[in-house]
Amino acid sequence: MxxxxxxxxxxxxxxxxxxxxxxxxxxxxxxxxxxDNCGGGNGLQNVALSGTAATGKALASAAVSFSCARSSGATLSDGGGHYSITFNATLPCILTVTSGGTTLHSLAFAGGTFNTTPETELMLVYLASQLGTSEASLIADLPNNSQFQQVLVNQTDVLAAQSAVVTNLQQHYAVTLTAPAFLSTPFIVGQAGVDSDLGALATAGAIDTNGMPDPAAVSLLSAAGLAHPFTTTAKTSAGTGGTANATGGTM
Structure with missing residues (x-):
């Protein structure tokens, strides 16, 4: 030169x-x-997610990660357990909140408010059982399994699982939950609603002293999911498309 x-x-x-x-x-x-500054051209969309991580008390300064069908993100919760993030991803996303010895999961099928609590943990257990897998495998395989993606991004399927959690917990633990839409209802720790329901579940024994679902509650929702599996009408390996339909209901 x-x-x-x-x-x-x-x-x-x-x-x-x-x-x-x-x-x-x-x-x-x-x-x-x-x-287009990261959007559109690579198939990702701009996603804004927020929520509250709590067990009856706030999970403050907790690590919050978002593992999506495509892409991922991470942030920290504030002193009240609230978190928010905007990033580029393909939905659905599985949320993981870790604070000390407590690790809880949730999911987001759209942008907006999606909380992380012992109730959302049980909802993931229920959905995993409906899909014939474990919660750990559901989380690990989400980016590569089209059926998992199709179910978790389907609002109808997710809200049916939410209802199943509420029904089974109320029947088994003889509690009345005042906020059945626990996944997406904004709440503040210490106030009535989602947080007071968590307190009632802890008192009834559904949540242990570490803020995790009691093993009996996990078994309850796992069995409920197995009793109402999704039926598949096409191949479900990555990239093959396919659909899944719930046979629905609660135990």
């Missing part, structure tokens, strides 16, 4: 590096190429 070309090329390369770095930051650390 002669001196004339060097004087021309080096400033251009420097400008390209700066532009690439700006794009990398704008994409939340994931490099993308195009004019």
């Amino acid at each position: 002669n001196t004339h070309h060097a004087r021309f090329v080096r400033p251009v390369l420097a400008a390209l590096c700066v532009a690439s770095l700006a794009t990398l930051v704008a994409c939340g650390g994931s490099f993308c190429v195009g004019f």
Whole structure:
């Protein structure tokens, strides 16, 4: 390269590096190429999620991760257990909140409010059993299993599982839950609603002293899910599409 070309090329390369770095930051650390700032061109959408992590008390300063059909994200909860994040992903997403010895899961099938509590943990247990797998396998295999993705992104299937959790807990533990829409109802720890329901479940023995669902509650919802499995009408391996239909109901 002669001196004339060097004087021309080096400033251009420097400008390209700066532009690439700006794009990398704008994409939340994931490099993308195009004019749409990470959206659209790579099939991802801009997703805004928020919620509260609690067990009857707030899970403050907890690590919150979001593992989606495509992409992932992470943040921390505040002193009241509230978290929020905006990132590029393909739904659905499984949420994992870790605080000390407590690890709870939830899911998001759209943008908006999605809480993480022992109730949402039991909902994942129920859905996993409906799908004929374990909760751990459901979480690990989500990015590669089209049936898992189709079920967890389906609002009807998820809300049916939410209702099943409420019905089974109320019947087995003789409690009345005042906030049956526990997955997406905004709440503040210490106030009536989702949080007071968690307190009632803890008193009844459905939640242990670590804020985790009691093993008996896990077994209850696992059996309920197995009793009402999804039926598949097509192959469910990654990339094959397929559908799943619930046979529904509660034990």
